[in-house]
Amino acid sequence: MAQPASNVVQARSEDIIRVRDITVQFGSTRVLDGLNLDVKRGEILGFVGPSGAGKSVLTRTIIGLVPKVSGSIEVFGVDLDGASSSARRAVERRWGILFQQGALFSSLTVRQNIQFPVREYLKVSQRLLDEIMVAKLGMVGLRPEVADRYPSELSGGMIKRVALARALALDPELVFLDEPTSGLDPIGAGDFDELVRTLQRTLGLTVFMVTHDLDSLYTACDRIAVLGNGKIIAAGSMADMQASQHPWLRQYFHGKRARAVMG
């Protein structure tokens, strides 16, 4: 039996998301223009770009919420356009998504929100559902006492955490995080980065993270991709980004805030 560690290393070269030449248009505005992007298994990809550049649009296009004009998207080696509905469902079972506003079901409690995907996909006892729910809450740093509250009774940061717990409910291989640390206090955001790292290490999780948090980029991300003018203008490690001569990148990674983070 192979050691799990070597499995991870061996699988590293595999592309888990492969985006080719996608174009997305709203009316006459072209948001993404022939964009290419690869995400490798087991990496944490930080995705940055100016506000309104289309970061969320790309995320939503990959998960199939925004229709594209042309191009192809493969996730786990499955072409999502050509896939049958059962193949698509199988892919959806293997990813988890944290929406920017949390998108918790407002008429379900925290407990029901986290248990919902598990209950739909797996036939397990109520006892295990409850135990897994508490384990997930613990992973995102919440106490089990919040389980019977409704989303409207939670603070903004707690909503983010519960939404992450729900995204992780089925132990996905790939998670999309849309601005996960916005609205968290700096300590909470730091814990969150640590948590993403831990999950990535233990579960071989692949993370696609849209973020503006320089701390997250610096501490959590293996690779950074930058979106501009509808294309990826740069992709690489933090060192590559800092060495880049692109004006926006220089401003972003050498600005006042960046210097404060990196010292």
Next chain:
Amino acid sequence: MNADPTLQRIARDNALALQAAGSWTAGFAPVLETMVAEAEKLAGSRSNISIDVSQVSKLDTFGAWLIERLRRSLTQGGMEAQIAGLSVDYASLVEEVQRVKSAPAAEITQVTISGMLAQIGRTVAGIVGTIVGLIDMLGAVLAASARVLIHPRSFRLPSTVHHLEQVCWRAVPIIVLITFLIGCIIAQQGIFHFRRFGADIFVVDMLGVLVLREIGVLLVAIMVAGRSGSAYTAELGSMKMREEIDALRTMGFDPIEILILPRMLALIIALPILTFLGAMAALYGGGLVAWLYGGVDPEAFLLRLRDSISINHFTVGLVKAPVMAAVIGIVACVEGLAVQGSAESLGQHTTASVVKGIFFVIVMDGVFAIFFASIGM
């Protein structure tokens, strides 16, 4: 990598070991749960036991938790249980689930007689609360109107016009169509039954009185409650959910003046107009049926209509309209502002808005009937 999970008993000297292998992942959770439940029966059979996980090819939270659950129940059964052979990669995951305290059970509400009585009591108190809330809103709207009368510059004309378009102009086709059809049906039924007494012509009296006094305004009010009352509740409710109303308040604006007054005013202007159009459409439909089906030609119909109805009938119908509009508007706004955080609550209050709106419209119609009868109109 996706091998079926197993859990085998291995006896080593006098110690007992459980060897887990395969993938202990969410997909196998039902199988894993029964295996773990089976292994839990070993509790108390030996003094110590080790759970060997070195052969586990894949582990996630589900698998890690079930191994931890097994360890806990064996420990509780008086054994010294420990997890062995944990790879570095999975150590932090197991550490994570070891911090999980036992899960709190979901609250189960029990049905008792005292609970049911309490529920009835709460409902009755709720009815009183509803009426107080309506009077409260009426007062707030009147106060806001008074403020606007004193400072006419604070009146929101564009907003009022916008709502007037929504509730009046856009409602015209459907209201005219429905009242036209109802007029046709009343005339047809009237002719069908009156013909047996040779009293065909009295269908005009019935149609005129019924449409102008009651059916016209009632039908239009019910349709407006369903069409615009529900829209008001849903709009205000979702604004409440997204804290937009709180935002207005903190900027020093009065939500009653900005959101509710234009809506109320639009409704109060719209309902008499729609009632008039509805009544005309119903009379036209009735006249058409009387001519084509009953053989009452238009000239005879108009002559008879002039004799049978007076301006009083027409006034009675129109006087009721603005009052009903106010009732519908106030109910819709109170329900909209009562919406809580969830989508379910928005649905409940929108339903309540329509049901209560129609209920109060009919109650008001009854009150008006008594009033007009006593003043001889």
